[in-house]
Amino acid sequence: MSDTPLNISLLDSIYTRVLEDNGIYSPFELIVYRMHTDSVIQSTNHSVMRYGQRTRRKELDLNMEIQAMYKSHIALILQKMLLFIILSAMVTGLIIMMLSYQLRIITRQKRIEKVRQDFIDSMTHELRHPLQGALSMAEILENPTFAENPERVSNAISRIKHNLFNLSKLLDSIVQKSYSEKLQQGAEWxxxxxxxxxxxxxxxxxxxxxxxxxxxxxxxxxxxxxxxxxxxxxxxxxxxxxxxxxxxxxxxxxxxxxxxxxxxxxxxxxxxxxxxxxxxxxxxxxxxxxxxxxxxxxxxxxxxxxxxxxxxxxxxxxxxxxxxxxxxxxxxxxxxxxxxx
Incomplete structure (x- = not known):
């Protein structure tokens, strides 16, 4: 065999058919070495990665031996799944973004709801206090005994005015802010x-x-x-x-x-x-x-x-x-x- 030129293309075709007959379609490279050395005589050079899996060397004659090298199984799997992995990562990223956006909306709505509830509670408390004070003083004024004392009547009237003044301030703070902004009116210079x-x-x-x-x-x-x-x-x-x-x-x-x-x-x-x-x-x-x-x-x-x-x-x-x-x-x-x- 040493007198006959080595036809590595023929060996490549034969090896390919053998693999396909056994249901194997993995890319490979055939490499012919000088016996007992790493000196390469010929190779099919299919651009297979050099760090792929290797078969045991087989002796062709006294001067040459052959070896097949395959891509790593992991590399093959990753190559075939690359598009799926990319699409999965994109979908996962999109889902995370949507969940994050929804979480921000929910958090913002909770803050708005808390502000609204706090406003209602505060407004109820603030409006009730001056109203109750004015009503209490008005009921006292209806008492004939109380009405006989001008000084006490004057004090009661002052308290009523004071409570109504506070109520007016509260209403002003609401009306001025809400309606002025809603109407987007400017200053009347x-x-x-x-x-x-x-x-x-x-x-x-x-x-x-x-x-x-x-x-x-x-x-x-x-x-x-x-x-x-x-x-x-x-x-x-x-x-x-x-x-x-x-x-x-x-x-x-x-x-x-x-x-x-x-x-x-x-x-x-x-x-x-x-x-x-x-x-x-x-x-x-x-x-x-x-x-x-x-x-x-x-x-x-x-x-x-x-x-x-x-x-x-x-x-x-x-x-x-x-x-x-x-x-x-x-x-x-x-x-x-x-x-x-």
Missing amino acids: QEGNLQEMLNDLIASFMLLSDKEIKFTTHFEHMKSGYCYDPVHFPNAVKNLIDNAVKYSSETVEITISVVSNENEFSVIVSDNGIGIPKEEIPRIFDKFYKVHNPRIKHGFGLGLSYVKWVAEIHLGSVNVQSRYGKGSEFIITTPILIEKA
């Missing part, structure tokens, strides 16, 4: 007496508040020609004063200042209250958000979001500086002499 408006707010709080309030004002550098919405702008400032009273001790110190330049003016309301934790400041202007404080149970979380909305419809802004345990300072800034569009 009118020139007004800013100092007189602020003094009226101060007088109303001095008269009706349960707490002792000390107001300090800085209106020395006020100019004429301040334009603002005569309904929303005073209500925004009133909300800031109300928060200053609500989140302070029994003795409240509030400073109201007005500063201005050629282009804009700012109303600044600062207090000596409990302040706002640093981590909560970014969220205080969100609708329905309330600063966590176990001592303060009332409120809907609408006041500061309303203040922000009022500042924005005036083409301005609202900012806050606060130190927890020391107090807060809110600044509403709006342009000067902006004509109504």
Whole structure:
């Protein structure tokens, strides 16, 4: 056989038929080596990976031996399953994305439902308290014995007014925020007496508040020609004063200042209250958000979001500086002499 040239193509064809007759269709490569060495004389070179599985070498004659090399079974399986694996991974990824999206929706709906329920509970509690107080005082006034004492009657009437004032504030905070946003109305620019408006707010709080309030004002550098919405702008400032009273001790110190330049003016309301934790400041202007404080149970979380909305419809802004345990300072800034569009 050593005198006859080796026809490796013929060997390849024969080997292929033998494999197919036995139901084997795995790619292979035939390699002819020099006897007892790794020196390759010929090969079919079917691009089979060199690290595939090998058969034992078979002696062809005294000078040559032959060996078949197959692809790894694992590599063959992976090759045949590659498309299936890719499609499975894509489907799995899509399912995970859909489940993640559904989970986010469910979580968001739960948060919305919790906010809605908290709002309803808080609103029910807040509205019931002033109504019950006013009704109780009205029933007392019906007592003939009580009515004979003018001083007691006057006190009862004052309490009724106070409870109705609180009820009015609660309704204002809901109506102003909800309807103004729903209608997307802008500011009704009118020139007004800013100092007189602020003094009226101060007088109303001095008269009706349960707490002792000390107001300090800085209106020395006020100019004429301040334009603002005569309904929303005073209500925004009133909300800031109300928060200053609500989140302070029994003795409240509030400073109201007005500063201005050629282009804009700012109303600044600062207090000596409990302040706002640093981590909560970014969220205080969100609708329905309330600063966590176990001592303060009332409120809907609408006041500061309303203040922000009022500042924005005036083409301005609202900012806050606060130190927890020391107090807060809110600044509403709006342009000067902006004509109504």
